[in-house]
Every structure is written in C-alpha cells, then in structure tokens.
Amino acid sequence: MAPRGLPEPVLIRGTGLLGTSIGLGLRAAGADVYLADPSPSAQAVAEDIGAGRPYPGDLTGTPGQEPAGAGTPPGTVVVASPPDVTGQVVIDSLLRFPGAVVLDIASVKGQVQRQVQAAVVDGTLTGAQGALYVGTHPMAGRERSGPVAARGQLFTAAPWVVCAGEDSAPEAVAAAEEVARTLGATVHRMDAADHDASVALISHLPQIAASLVSSRLQETPAASLALSGNGLRDTTRIAASDPQLWVQILAANAPDILQILYGVRQDLDRLIATMEDPSAPGARLDIAQLMAEGNAGHARIPGKHGAPPQAFAVVTVIVDDTPGQISAVLQDVGTAGVNVEDLRMDHSAGYEVGMLEISVLAGRKQELTDALSAQGWKVV
Structure with a gap:
C-alpha cells in the first residue's frame, strides 16, 4: 500500500x-x-x-515543454x-x-x-x-x-x-x-536559520575537527600508529567522508561555522598560552577548567533514544578473534536478563583477542560480571 x-x-x-x-x-x-x-x-x-x-x-x-510520452x-x-x-x-x-x-x-x-x-x-x-x-x-x-x-x-x-x-x-x-x-x-x-546554526555546531564542526586531527597523522611513523586504540579511531572516524561534498557544505554554511570556529580559536589560543608555560601559577588549574568545560558539554548530549544523558557502567569481556564469540557473549548477557545499553569493541595490539565493552545500568554491573564469569568468560 x-x-x-x-x-x-x-x-x-x-x-x-x-x-x-x-x-x-x-x-x-x-x-x-x-x-x-x-x-x-x-x-x-x-x-x-x-x-x-x-x-x-x-x-x-x-x-x-515536456515532450509527449513522458x-x-x-x-x-x-x-x-x-x-x-x-x-x-x-x-x-x-x-x-x-x-x-x-x-x-x-x-x-x-x-x-x-x-x-x-x-x-x-x-x-x-x-x-x-x-x-x-x-x-x-x-x-x-x-x-x-x-x-x-x-x-x-x-x-x-x-x-x-x-x-x-x-x-x-x-x-x-x-x-x-x-x-x-x-x-x-x-x-x-526555522532554516536555526537549523543551519545547529548543524554548524553538531555536524560541521565535528567534521572539521576530525579532519584536522587526521591531517596530523599523514607523516606519523607506522610504529606510532600501531599504538592507537579506539580513542583515535572514534575521534577521526568521520574524517573518511567525501571531501568534494564537504567543500560544498562548508562553503554554503560558512557564516554560521565561522562564528563557532572563532570560539574554538579562542579556546586554542588560551590552551596554547597555558601550555607554553605549564608550570606558571594557575596553569594547571586553567588546563583542568578546559577539560571540565569539555565534560560539561559532553554531559549535555542526549542519551539513549533521546532521553536525558545517563551514565552507564561498563563490563569488559576478553573474547578471541574467532567467529561466533561476540554473539555467544551477548547470548549469555541475555540469559542473565541484563539489557545492553551500548556496545563497542576494542582490539588488543599484537594479540588476536578483543575487548568487548558492554554498557549496562550501573546497578546491574556486578550481577552481569558474576553471571559472565560463571559462564567461563574472562571479565576485566
């Protein structure tokens, strides 16, 4: 229908x-x-x-002047x-x-x-x-x-x-x-103006930041990149987007993006000035304040299903890099009656194992840890 x-x-x-x-x-x-x-x-x-x-x-x-037969x-x-x-x-x-x-x-x-x-x-x-x-x-x-x-x-x-x-x-x-x-x-x-200002911050700025960070990796030795984990991958994931498309997007929304970049530049200038003399009085406090401001902003990002942000506990399980391991863990999580709030995988450098990070409600962490350990899984 x-x-x-x-x-x-x-x-x-x-x-x-x-x-x-x-x-x-x-x-x-x-x-x-x-x-x-x-x-x-x-x-x-x-x-x-x-x-x-x-x-x-x-x-x-x-x-x-549409032709006949259209x-x-x-x-x-x-x-x-x-x-x-x-x-x-x-x-x-x-x-x-x-x-x-x-x-x-x-x-x-x-x-x-x-x-x-x-x-x-x-x-x-x-x-x-x-x-x-x-x-x-x-x-x-x-x-x-x-x-x-x-x-x-x-x-x-x-x-x-x-x-x-x-x-x-x-x-x-x-x-x-x-x-x-x-x-x-x-x-x-x-409203169109409100939309453009919003996406400049929540979409266009992250793309710019990911691309700028990734550009620093071009001459990085392979031995250094071998040490990277999910932090770098998460931060740079969207840097793989189509450059031609983003040229058009950024040019079309330049006025709104510029206002945000001016603010980012102020923060960078502030951090650079502090890092140039990190032992100066108040320098460490200023760095801590910058990190805390980041914490406060991150805490405002909506949580699961658009609900208010909520902190989850993480249960980390070591799994072999073989077929069926992840599904087997999740089957045992389901058997334990615990809902998975989020899921991610990190791989261990040099070993054919992965660390499956299972986010659950804080009050159910110990329950799930005990249940998976009883099933023979190595819980970190």
Whole structure:
C-alpha cells in the first residue's frame, strides 16, 4: 500500500547515497518512484538495486515543454542533487512540474530557501509555485557514498528536519513530513536559520575537527600508529567522508561555522598560552577548567533514544578473534536478563583477542560480571 498523503509518482533527482536510500525506502512502502541523475552509471546502479524506475521524460529541455510520452507527471519531487546545485534543481523542478510538491534534502537550508525566495521576487517563479517548496534535512548518512552504499533503512529512527517557510503551502509541508515518516524517521520542525546554526555546531564542526586531527597523522611513523586504540579511531572516524561534498557544505554554511570556529580559536589560543608555560601559577588549574568545560558539554548530549544523558557502567569481556564469540557473549548477557545499553569493541595490539565493552545500568554491573564469569568468560 502506498504512503497516505504523499502525491505520486515520486521523482528523485539524484541517485547518490541519500537519494537512492530514499527510493529504496519509498519503494518498500509501496510508492511509485521515478529516478533521474545526470550520471547514467549512478542511475543505473540505483535502478538495478530496486530504488525506482527511470523517469521517461526529458529533464534537459525547457521547463513547461515536456515532450509527449513522458508518463504521469510526478506529484512529489525529492531533490537529492549535490549541495552546490540544489537550489537550481529545486527551481527547475518547480517550473517543470506545476502543482508538484518539491522538497530537497541538502544539509544547509537557508541558502536554498533564499534562492527560491529570490526567484519569486524576480518573477521566475510565481508565489504559488514557491509555496510548494519545502526544505528538509535527513540527519543520516554513512562514511561510504554513492548508490552502492544505499539502504532503505538508513533513516530509521533518525531525525528528519522540516524547515517550512512562512509561505509554504500546508499540503507541501504535509507531503514532506509524510516522506520522512514513511522512511521511519522522526520529524523535527525548525526555522532554516536555526537549523543551519545547529548543524554548524553538531555536524560541521565535528567534521572539521576530525579532519584536522587526521591531517596530523599523514607523516606519523607506522610504529606510532600501531599504538592507537579506539580513542583515535572514534575521534577521526568521520574524517573518511567525501571531501568534494564537504567543500560544498562548508562553503554554503560558512557564516554560521565561522562564528563557532572563532570560539574554538579562542579556546586554542588560551590552551596554547597555558601550555607554553605549564608550570606558571594557575596553569594547571586553567588546563583542568578546559577539560571540565569539555565534560560539561559532553554531559549535555542526549542519551539513549533521546532521553536525558545517563551514565552507564561498563563490563569488559576478553573474547578471541574467532567467529561466533561476540554473539555467544551477548547470548549469555541475555540469559542473565541484563539489557545492553551500548556496545563497542576494542582490539588488543599484537594479540588476536578483543575487548568487548558492554554498557549496562550501573546497578546491574556486578550481577552481569558474576553471571559472565560463571559462564567461563574472562571479565576485566
């Protein structure tokens, strides 16, 4: 059964990771999905894995002059193009498909919204056409890119921000929210300016920090890197993201990012000045205060399922690096009746063993430790 309240067919313009994942999810929900991408090979991969069928019309001609045989025009257009052309594709879609709801999924919303508003002011778009645009941002992704990395469950339980403008038509907002809900996401409504300021801090700054730290590793001796553990891997994980995509994102949101970087620069200057003379009176206190400020900020990050932050106890189990070990531990955890709040694995340098870190409620740590020890597991 097709999603209720979603005008169909749905045309997805852009078959990268997100566009293809949206297609897979909507198809699984019963929606009729067209695909279009300037790259024939990317579109072919998306089609082959079942994200949709090719749009039969010509998207290179003049909007409003759709050739015969183009099939049923789309009722909803999802613009999943690269960020630097998203605004152009949104405006083209509003002109090309009168009456269709057009939404985009770019990670910066203010820039596209301003482009659409400017097109209404200069007469390129009518007010009615502009009202059918809604900016959205699914807060999901992977380090890998392209349609081969797509999966229909990518957005499950992820935030999906809907940035409706003052003039957005109610039916357009409803359709945008229906796309998000159909894909299993959680809808959040925000003003475009508030959204851009938020992602500058929670998404764009971490990417910059990870890339800057990782850049220090380029000339690091292999013997030094052999000592690294989860701390370095966790800190630098997102540094593997697509550079070309991030050039576009950072350029589009430069004003908001700059304000945060100015603050980071002040903190760095403060730390550098302190470290240049660490034995000076008050130096150690200043370092401790900087670390404490980091603790305070980290404590504000929402916990499991978006609940208030909660401290968990960690039970560390040594496991052999052989098939079935992790599942066997988790089976015994389940038998003990203890819920796993979080899970991570650290590998021991030079030994074919791993340390499975199981986070549980603090009051159940000893209970789980005793249960696993009784089952023969080595608990650290």
